[in-house]
Amino acid sequence: MTTTVEPLTPRTRRGAELLLLLLAIAIVLLAWVTTDLNRNGTVPGNIIPVAGGFTALVLSVHLVLRWKAAYADPVLLPITTVLNGLGLVMIHRLDLARGQLGSEGDAYRQIIWTTLAVVLAVAVLFVLRDHRLLRRYTYVTMVVGFVLLLLPLVPGIGRTINGSQIWISVGPLNFQPGELAKIALAIFFAGYLVQTRDVLSLAGKKVLGFTFPRGRDLGPILVAWVLALLVLVFQKDLGSALLFFGLFVAMLYVATERVSWIAIGLLLFGAAVAFALSAFTHFQKRVDLWLDPFSQDNLERSNQLANGLWGMASGGLTGTGLGAGRPYLTSFAESDFIFPSLGEELGLFGSVAIIVLYLIFCERGIRTALGVRDGFGKLLAIGISFSVAFQLFIVIGGVTRVIPLTGLTTPFMSLGGSSLLANWVIMALLLRISDQARRPMPEMPVGVAAAEPAPAEVTQVVRLT
Amino acid sequence: MNTPIRRLSVLIAALFTALLVAATVVQFTQSKSLGAMASNKRTLLDNYSRERGAIIVGGQAVAKSVPVEDQYRLLRTYPQDELYAQLTGFYSYAVGAPYGLEHASDDLLSGDADTLFVRRMTDLITGRKTSGATIELTIDPKAQAAADKALGDNKGAVVALDPSTGAILAMVSHPSYDPNPLSSHDLDKAAKAWRTLSNDKDKAYLNRTINGVYPPGSTFKVVTAAAALENGVATDENSTVPGPPTLDLPLTPTDLPNEDGRACGPGNKTTLIHALEISCNTAFGSLGLELGGEKIRAQAAKFGFGDSLQIPMRVSTSSVPADLNAPQAAQSAIGQYDVRATPLQMAMVAAGIANQGRVMTPYLIQSVRSANLDIIESTPDPVELSQAVSPETASTLTKMMVSVVDNGSGARAQIDGVEVAGKTGTAQHDPDKPPHAWFISFAPATDPKIAVAVVVEDGGVSGSEVGGGRVAAPIAREVMEAVLDR
Numbered sequence: 001m002t003t004t005v006e007p008l009t010p011r012t013r014r015g016a017e018l019l020l021l022l023l024a025i026a027i028v029l030l031a032w033v034t035t036d037l038n039r040n041g042t043v044p045g046n047i048i049p050v051a052g053g054f055t056a057l058v059l060s061v062h063l064v065l066r067w068k069a070a071y072a073d074p075v076l077l078p079i080t081t082v083l084n085g086l087g088l089v090m091i092h093r094l095d096l097a098r099g100q101l102g103s104e105g106d107a108y109r110q111i112i113w114t115t116l117a118v119v120l121a122v123a124v125l126f127v128l129r130d131h132r133l134l135r136r137y138t139y140v141t142m143v144v145g146f147v148l149l150l151l152p153l154v155p156g157i158g159r160t161i162n163g164s165q166i167w168i169s170v171g172p173l174n175f176q177p178g179e180l181a182k183i184a185l186a187i188f189f190a191g192y193l194v195q196t197r198d199v200l201s202l203a204g205k206k207v208l209g210f211t212f213p214r215g216r217d218l219g220p221i222l223v224a225w226v227l228a229l230l231v232l233v234f235q236k237d238l239g240s241a242l243l244f245f246g247l248f249v250a251m252l253y254v255a256t257e258r259v260s261w262i263a264i265g266l267l268l269f270g271a272a273v274a275f276a277l278s279a280f281t282h283f284q285k286r287v288d289l290w291l292d293p294f295s296q297d298n299l300e301r302s303n304q305l306a307n308g309l310w311g312m313a314s315g316g317l318t319g320t321g322l323g324a325g326r327p328y329l330t331s332f333a334e335s336d337f338i339f340p341s342l343g344e345e346l347g348l349f350g351s352v353a354i355i356v357l358y359l360i361f362c363e364r365g366i367r368t369a370l371g372v373r374d375g376f377g378k379l380l381a382i383g384i385s386f387s388v389a390f391q392l393f394i395v396i397g398g399v400t401r402v403i404p405l406t407g408l409t410t411p412f413m414s415l416g417g418s419s420l421l422a423n424w425v426i427m428a429l430l431l432r433i434s435d436q437a438r439r440p441m442p443e444m445p446v447g448v449a450a451a452e453p454a455p456a457e458v459t460q461v462v463r464l465t
Numbered sequence: 466m467n468t469p470i471r472r473l474s475v476l477i478a479a480l481f482t483a484l485l486v487a488a489t490v491v492q493f494t495q496s497k498s499l500g501a502m503a504s505n506k507r508t509l510l511d512n513y514s515r516e517r518g519a520i521i522v523g524g525q526a527v528a529k530s531v532p533v534e535d536q537y538r539l540l541r542t543y544p545q546d547e548l549y550a551q552l553t554g555f556y557s558y559a560v561g562a563p564y565g566l567e568h569a570s571d572d573l574l575s576g577d578a579d580t581l582f583v584r585r586m587t588d589l590i591t592g593r594k595t596s597g598a599t600i601e602l603t604i605d606p607k608a609q610a611a612a613d614k615a616l617g618d619n620k621g622a623v624v625a626l627d628p629s630t631g632a633i634l635a636m637v638s639h640p641s642y643d644p645n646p647l648s649s650h651d652l653d654k655a656a657k658a659w660r661t662l663s664n665d666k667d668k669a670y671l672n673r674t675i676n677g678v679y680p681p682g683s684t685f686k687v688v689t690a691a692a693a694l695e696n697g698v699a700t701d702e703n704s705t706v707p708g709p710p711t712l713d714l715p716l717t718p719t720d721l722p723n724e725d726g727r728a729c730g731p732g733n734k735t736t737l738i739h740a741l742e743i744s745c746n747t748a749f750g751s752l753g754l755e756l757g758g759e760k761i762r763a764q765a766a767k768f769g770f771g772d773s774l775q776i777p778m779r780v781s782t783s784s785v786p787a788d789l790n791a792p793q794a795a796q797s798a799i800g801q802y803d804v805r806a807t808p809l810q811m812a813m814v815a816a817g818i819a820n821q822g823r824v825m826t827p828y829l830i831q832s833v834r835s836a837n838l839d840i841i842e843s844t845p846d847p848v849e850l851s852q853a854v855s856p857e858t859a860s861t862l863t864k865m866m867v868s869v870v871d872n873g874s875g876a877r878a879q880i881d882g883v884e885v886a887g888k889t890g891t892a893q894h895d896p897d898k899p900p901h902a903w904f905i906s907f908a909p910a911t912d913p914k915i916a917v918a919v920v921v922e923d924g925g926v927s928g929s930e931v932g933g934g935r936v937a938a939p940i941a942r943e944v945m946e947a948v949l950d951r
Contacts, residue, residue: 257468316492366470400491
C-alpha cells in the first residue's frame with residue numbers, strides 16, 4: 001500500500017481558543033449580572049475589578065498556552081472557564097440567599113481557590129514540558145496516591161462529613177485528598193500498565209472464547225480491589241471506591257484490550273458492593289433513599305435528594321432564571337447538589353448545555369488519547385478523561401436518581417478547593433498531552449521520513465494472535 | 466490501543482446519554498408530577514408568593530390575600546372568621562388547602578386553571594405578575610348571617626336555594642371554625658390549629674350542608690307524596706289514603722306505628738293533605754307498600770338522589786337503596802330505613818316543588834373575575850337538573866305543604882303576610898340519642914324566592930313530630946325572612 005505523506009503543518013488554533021474564551025467569559029459575566037439583577041435589582045458593585053480579574057486570569061492561561069503549548073486543544077480552556085464560572089455564579093447566588101456577603105461568602109473563598117488552581121495549572125504547563133517525564137515517577141505517584149487516598153483514615157486529621165470519611169482537616173482548611181489521589185493514581189496506572197501490558201494482555205488460558213489471565217497476573221487488579229474495598233469499608237464512600245476501581249479497570253482494559261479484565265472487575269466490584277450492602281446500614285439507607293426518595297419515612301431521614309429533584313422539576317424547560325429560583329432549599333446546594341441548583345434556575349436547556357459541555361470536554365480528552373503517539377500518553381489521557389466522565393456520571397447520576405447518591409464533587413463547579421485544584425491540573429495535563437499529540441513531528445529530511453514510518457509505532461508491541 | 470479507547474468512548478457516550486435522559490425525565494416528563502407532590506416546599510412557596518384570588522360575597526371579601534412583611538409575602542385572611550369557614554375552607558402553609566373553595570377552586574384562585582391560559586400567556590409577554598382569579602359567590606350575606614344566628618349553638622346545617630336558578634343563597638354548618646389560625650405564617654400555630662381541627666369530635670371541618678348525610682325522616686314524605694301523585698296512586702290532595710294507628714308490615718313481625726299511637730282520621734282513613742299536615746306514618750307507609758321501592762327510588766332520583774354534584778365542592782351522594790322489599794319500602798317511604806340525604810338534597814326537593822317541578826342544578830359561583838375585575842366567566846344560564854314532577858303535581862304538593870305550615874306541624878315557620886310551604890321531619894338515627902330535627906320549606910308559596918332545608922342534629926324529641934316543627938322550623942323562617950326582607 002502506498003501512502004502519500006503530505007507535509008502537514010497543523011494550525012495551532014489559538015485564535016479559535018481566544019474567541020471561544022471571550023464567549024465563555026461573556027456567558028459567565030452575563031450569568032452573574034442576571035443573578036444580581038434578579039436578586040437585588042442592581043448590577044453588582046464590584047463588577048469591574050472582579051470581572052476584570054477573572055478575565056485576566058483565564059486570558060493569562062491562554063497566553064501561557066500560546067507560549068508554552070501552542071498546539072494544545074483549543075476547546076478545553078473555554079469549557080473549563082464556563083463551568084468554573086457558572087459554579088462561581090451559583091455559589092455567589094447561594095451566598096446572596098443566605099446573606100453572606102463579601103469575604104464571608106463561599107464565593108470569596110472559591111475565587112481564591114480558582115486563582116490558586118489556575119496558578120497551579122499554569123505551573124504544570126511550565127514545569128511539565130513533556131508528559132512522558134511523568135513516567136519516571138510511576139512508583140512515586142503510586143505511594144502518593146495511596147497515601148492521599150487513605151489519609152482521611154488517619155486519626156486526628158480525618159473528618160467525617162455527611163456519613164463519609166473522605167475529608168482531612170489541617171488547621172482551618174478542609175481538604176478532600178481523594179481528588180488529588182485520582183490524578184496520582186491515573187499517572188501510576190498509566191506508567192505501570194504501559195510496562196506490564198504485554199504480560200497482562202498475552203498470557204492466559206482460553207475459556208469459553210475469553211482469554212483469562214494467569215493467576216499470578218491477577219495481583220494488580222486484586223491490589224486495586226483491596227484498596228477500593230478499604231475506601232468502601234472505612235471511609236464509607238461508595239462513590240470514591242467506584243471511581244478508583246472503575247478508573248483502574250478502564251485503563252487496564254485499554255492497555256490490554258482484553259474484555260475479560262472488565263468481566264473480572266465487574267465481578268469483584270459486584271462482590272464488594274454486595275458485601276457492603278449486607279454489612280452496613282449506611283449503604284442500605286442510601287439504596288432505600290434512591291428507590292423511594294419521596295416516602296414520608298425517607299423524607300424525614302434525608303430530604304436532600306427529593307429536594308434536589310423538586311428543584312430541577314420546578315425549573316422545567318426554561319428554568320426560573322438565575323437568582324429567581326429556590327436552590328437554597330436543598331442542603332449541599334453549593335457542593336454535591338450544584339447541578340440541581342443550576343438545573344432549577346437554568347432549566348432543562350441549561351442542564352443539557354452543562355452536560356454537553358462536559359461531554360465535549362471528555363471527547364477532546366479521548367481525541368487527545370487517540371492522537372498522541374506514546375502509550376503512556378494514551379493511557380494517561382484516556383484515564384483522566386474517563387475519570388472526569390465517570391465522576392460526573394456518579395455525581396449527576398446520583399442527584400438525578402440514575403444510581404444511588406454518593407458524595408463526589410462536580411468537576412470545576414462544586415464548592416471546594418481540592419476539587420478545583422485537581423480538575424484544573426487534569427485540564428493542564430490534557431492540554432500538555434494534546435499539545436504533544438497535535439504538534440508536528442520534528443523536522444526531518446523528507447526522504448528519511450517517507451522511508452520510515454512513525455518511529456513511535458515501531459516500538460509498539462506486535463500482537464501475536 | 467486505539468480500538469479499546471474507541472470502545473471506551475462508546476461507554477462514556479452511554480453514560481452521558483443516561484444523564485441527559487435522566488435530566489429530561491426530571492425536568493420535563495415528571496416536572497408536573499414532582500411539582501404536585503404534597504411535601505414539595507417549592508410549590509407551596511410558589512403558591513404563596515403568587516397573589517391568590519379573593520372570594521367575594523355581596524361585594525365583600527370573605528377570603529383574601531393581604532401583603533405582609535415576611536418570607537411568604539402574602540397572608541391569606543378570612544375577615545368574617547367562622548361565618549364562611551365551610552365555604553372557603555382555608556389555605557394553610559402547614560397542611561395545604563384540603564377543604565372548601567380553597568380546595569375545589571384552587572386552580573382558579575391560584576391562576577392555574579385552563580380557562581386562565583390566555584391571560585397567563587399575556588402575563589408572560591407583558592411581564593405582569595400572574596395572579597389568581599377572584600370568585601364571586603351566589604351567597605346572600607343577609608341570609609347567611611340570619612342562618613348562622615338562628616342555628617346558634619346547635620349542631621346542624623342550613624342551606625337556602627333560589628328555586629328558579631339553583632343559586633345557593635345561604636350555606637351554614639355548625640359547629641364551625643376560624644380559618645385564620647390555620648393559614649397563619651406561624652407554622653407552629655398553624656400546625657396546632659390543624660391538630661385541633663382534624664381531631665375535633667364534632668367534625669367542625671365538615672360542611673354538613675353538602676357532606677353530612679342524614680336520614681331525612683318525615684321530610685321525605687313529600688317525595689313519597691310526589692311519587693303517589695305522579696304514579697296515579699293518589700289523584701289530588703283530597704284523595705283518601707289509609708291511616709290506621711299501626712300499619713301491619715308484611716314479611717316481618719314488626720309494625721309501623723304512628724308516633725301518637727292514634728289513627729290519622731275517622732275510620733282509619735284520612736286525606737293525603739291531612740296525612741302530610743300531621744305527618745301520618747301509617748298513611749305514607751301504606752303508600753310505600755302500594756308504590757313499591759322502585760317507584761319511590763325513581764321519584765327520589767328525579768329530585769337528584771344518586772347524583773354526584775359539584776358546586777364546585779363535591780356534594781355527598783344522597784341515596785335510596787335499591788331492591789327494597791315491602792316492609793323496607795314502607796320504612797323508606799317515611800324517610801327511615803337506609804334512606805340518606807344531605808341538607809342540600811332536601812333543599813333541592815323543596816326548590817323543585819317551588820319551581821313547578823323543575824329541579825335546578827345548585828351552584829355557588831356567580832362569576833369569576835380576573836385581578837383587574839374583568840369577568841372571565843360568569844355562570845351560564847341556570848341549568849335544569851331534571852323535571853322531577855309535573856307542574857300539576859307540584860302545585861298539589863305546594864297546597865299540601867302550605868297546609869302543613871298553616872294548619873299542621875310546621876306552624877312555627879309562619880311569616881306574617883307571606884304564604885309559606887314546608888314540611889317537618891324527625892329522623893331517628895341512634896336509639897340512645899334524640900332524633901334529628903328537620904324542616905324543609907319555600908316562600909312565598911305562589912312566587913317562590915327561596916327554598917330552605919334545616920337539620921338540627923339530635924334536636925328532636927323522641928316519639929314525637931314536635932322536634933322538626935319546634936326546633937328547625939323557626940330557623941328556616943329566620944332565613945326566609947332575611948331574604949324576603951320581612
